[in-house]
Amino acid sequence: MEELKPSPPNSSPLTPLGFLDRAATVYGDCASIIYNTTSYTWAQTHRRCLQLASSLASLGIRPGHVVSVLSPNIPPMYELHFAVPMSGAVLNTINTRLDAHTVSVILRHSGSKLVFVDSLSYPVLRDAIQLNSSKSSPPIVVLITDTHADAASDSSPAVDHTYESLIEMGDPEFKHDLGSKGVVHCHRGLFIVTVDSLIDWAVPKQPVYLWTLPMFHANGWSFPWGMAAVGGTNVCLRKVDVATIYDEINKHHVTHMCGAPVVLNMLANAPNREPLARPVHILTAGSPPPAAVLSRTESVGFKVGHGYGLTETAGLVVSCAWKREWNKFSLNERARLKARQGVRTIGMTEIDVVDPGSGASVARDGSSLGEIVLRGGCIMLGYLNDPVGTAKCMDSKRGWFYTGDVGVMHPDGYLEIKDRSKDVIISGGENLSSVEVESVLYSHPLVNEAAVVARPDEFWGETPCAFVSLKAESGRVTEKEIIEYCKEKLPRYMVPKSVVFKDELPKTSTGKVQKFMLREIAKSMGSQKVSRL
Structure with missing residues (x-):
């Protein structure tokens, strides 16, 4: 029998799960999650995630299995970003606004073995499973109940377990594997984009982060893991409502939040709003923000950061790196500059704008259009069960990922999106x-x-x-x-x-x-x- 040799000390895998272990040690008695009258410390969150991961393993969830979640931004949704990959499974977060037919397609395509569902989304999941009943075995269903939500429309849902019962039955000493891979994104890529995002946004230790960005959208741009890395407090919201957002900002002294430009527009146009008592850093992406919206948002006290990324990059990989001399410009000129997507973050290898036919770089003149391409360590492994779709957007020769976004490169090297190719x-x-x-x-x-x-x-x-x-x-x-x-x-x-x-x-x-x-x-x-x- 061949002698087993210990792994060298530099071979340990990179994974964002280690951020939670560290947070429990460094910030154990500090607030990790706040949601209405519910609150947890980092030590409690760490323990709950281990117990949940243990229960998933006891239910037969194995590395590579897909676990789906249908939930808004409430504490279980945050915990599942750690507990599911701790069990070795692949986390598949589903948009809560989808109809039963679309959810049924997602469940069937992913082969989900287990689904966590918020009580208000249960009717959609129930119908989705019924649509699949003749095509596949039903997944295990775990119900997430929420005393702060309206009463569920189904008073006696047919579920296998409840969320809290799984936590109660789990082992807090569960030993999880730090190296298991997801199908679309690997742990190493998620680690890179998480650390990269924290550095690029200059997030300090122990920020207070308000969850206006859905966690099901590109895993909240990596910030569920990022907040654990810096010991932040996660303030959860079930719904995005302007009055509630301002109330939570003032109540919990929120320092950071993320949102699409439409959220900025809502905040800037809220009627009868006084300027913020203290600045709040807000990071926007998702679609090119109009300069007028950026200007109005900053005028009420938000400090806006702007970036660019896709689900395929697991977070923001281009940001409008700010230059000191730009502070001398007028508010409108600053907003115009900030509306550009910017330059690659330090975790990305290269970005470019190329001619889709020849693959050659377009002129850096701010007007020549081309397709945006990316290379770096956090690019997806591929589309789940879709080798044809993966091959269409991946250039195996140069390693480029073709985004489908149309942009220009300015003379100073800053990228600006002009449109989706289809738009x-x-x-x-x-x-x-x-x-x-x-x-x-x-x-x-x-x-x-x-x-x-x-x-x-x-x-x-x-x-x-x-x-x-x-x-x-x-x-x-x-x-x-x-x-x-x-x-x-x-x-x-x-x-x-x-x-x-x-x-x-x-x-x-x-x-x-x-x-x-x-x-x-x-x-x-x-x-x-x-x-x-």
Whole structure:
């Protein structure tokens, strides 16, 4: 029998799970989670996660199995970001706004062995499992009850276990494996992007972090693990509500939070709000933020950071690194500079904007469009059970990940997104950035939200169609007035040829405008008959 040799000391795997072990030692008696009247310390959170991981193992969950979660930002959702990978399983967080059919597809595709479900989402899960009943074995169902939520619509759900019962039956001395891999992201990649994000955002020790960003969205941009690394306090919210956000900021002296630009817009436009008593750092990403929104948000006391990332990068890997000399500029000019996505973070190897056909870098002139490509240690391993989809976006020769986002590179090396490739409007042969038009619309004093999509045009092929909502306290404005406003600030070919007013634009749970819905509306409006400006 061959003698077993100990592993060298430099071969230990990198994993964000070690952040929780350390937090229990360093910050054991400090607050880890606050949710209404519920609170835990880091020692308690560490113990609860170990017990939960132990129970998962006792239920037959093995390394490589998929465990799904359907829950808002409440304490169990945070704990599961540690407990599930501690058991060796793959954590699959599901958007709580999806319907039963979509959830059934996700469960079937992932092969989920167990599902944690919040009581208010149980009816959706129940229907999803019924849709799959003839195609696969049902997963184990664990119910998350919440005394702070409204009563569940199903008074007697058919579940196998409750969340707290699993914690009670688990072993607090459970020994977890630090090296198991997830299918899409490995522990090493998550470790890299977590540490990278903390450094880039300059997060201090023991911040107070408010969870406005859904944890199911790209695992909360890595900050569930990041808050453990720095011993932060996680203030949980079941729903994103402007009044509640301001109340929680003041009550718990919140220092940091994340959110899509739509959240910034909500905060900046909240009626009858006094400026913040103390600055709050807010990191935004998800879609290009209009400079006008950044300016208004900072004017009420938020310190805005801006970055770029995707689910495939597990967090933000490009950030608008701020230069001291920019502080001398006007608020509007600072906001314009901050609206750019920026440069690679230190954890990324390389970023570029390339011609999709040749693969050559585009000119660094701030106007030449190309596809954004990335290389680095936190890029996904691949799409789950989808080798074809993985091969389409991965360049095996150079190691590039093709994002599908269209951008430009400025002379100073800063990247700026211009659009998703599917959102670029081609009018009369000209590539037109919907983001650029939206930025102008957001600068209008009466506009609350704006989105621009293509509308068929008999002469130009397609032209910009603007969808806008107005501020609640604003006066009225006409389609003609909006178009004339844009004519003053944009080249003629970029000016919207039609404007549709709506009370609110359709958005995803993470705050992104659902442009596919707007494209369908614009398409149903028919072709523009006369639009030669």
